Amino acid sequence: MRHTLPIAPQFYVTAPQPCPYLEGRMERKLFTALQGDNADKLNNSLSQQGFRRSQNVLYRPSCAECSACLSARIDINRFRPSRSQRKIARRNEQLVRRATSPWATEEQYELFRRYLDVRHADGGMADMDVFEFAAMIEETPIRSRVVEYADPDSNALIAVSLTDVLEDGVSMVYSFYTPDLPQASLGTYMILDHVEIAREAGLPYVYLGYWVPGSQKMGYKSNFSGLEVYLGGAWQVMTDPKSHGADLHPLSTDPIAEQVANIHLPDRRPTRR
Incomplete structure (x- = not known):
């Protein structure tokens, strides 16, 4: 029997x-599969509505009593x-940027493991093995790039960003x-360099993922x-970060059916190629 999407x-x-x-909160996500001939269109449309990509899934928070994630x-x-950001840009201007196809390497994984062990040892990715890492990098049905930053003298890998190219910007996955x-x-x-990447490509936005007031991990984005x-x-234009709260309320989030309907x-x- 033939099956279609x-x-x-x-x-x-x-x-x-x-x-x-x-801490002490429970999260819930609304998600859909990203696949088929219209994957690029769907990713563009939902990214503009607050969704994020993880491999072949698009999701956004839909927590029952909390709407802190923006x-x-x-x-x-x-x-x-x-x-301070200008100083940071000058401090790192010697790094060599190289953009490649989404292909995982051993050097990337070694850097990834060192990063997690020091910065996020208790995070959700702490147990990710090399095969799961490769899937994170390579399983993308849309236009994605791995942006690497290397030391100009030793050629050692210093930093990596998995980046999607959208119709209106670049998204740092x-x-x-x-x-x-x-x-x-x-x-x-x-992030500063991705602003330059977007500017060079004539794209108006750099998508950063979720900003969460009250979270030390995510607070830097408001800088x-x-x-x-x-x-x-x-x-909406961010005016004063302090005007956004992380309070719990049973009516913080619309019912799922209403969210989907909107x-x-x-x-x-299908997009012609």
Whole structure:
């Protein structure tokens, strides 16, 4: 019997599990598969509605009593680096950027393991083996790149970002870097360099993932000017980060059926290549 994909993507909700960002909270995600001839269109459309990609899945938080997680992006036309960010850019300007196809290497995995062991030893990826790492990098049905940063003298790998190319920007799916150079602020530098990548490509946004008020892990994103957050079904200019809270409330999140009904889906006709 021949099976075909449904006309419209099907959305599902994960079971509640401990939140990795806010202690004592439970997280839940709304997600759908990213596959087929319309994968690029679906990824573009849902990324503009606060979704993120993980391999061949698109998801966004849908927690029952919490709406703290806000998808964030930098409008590069409004971005102005701070004094400290300009210093970070100069400090790392010798690094060599090289963009490649999404292909995992042993050198990347070794750097990834060192990064996790020092920065996120108790995180959700702490037990990821080399095969799972390869899947994270390589299982992408859309236009993705691995952006590597290397030392110009030794050619040693210093930092890596798995980056998707969207129709309106670049999306930093996951980044990691050597933990041996804390003074280099490599995480900030990669974001600054992705602003330049987007500018070079004529794209208006850099998608950063989720900003979570009250989370030390995710708070750094509010340090970038030109920031927008997806809130109330639209992108809004970030004014004062302190105006966003992480309070619990049983009416924080719309019912799942209402959320799905309000998702705008792209034209399902395959993209001509």
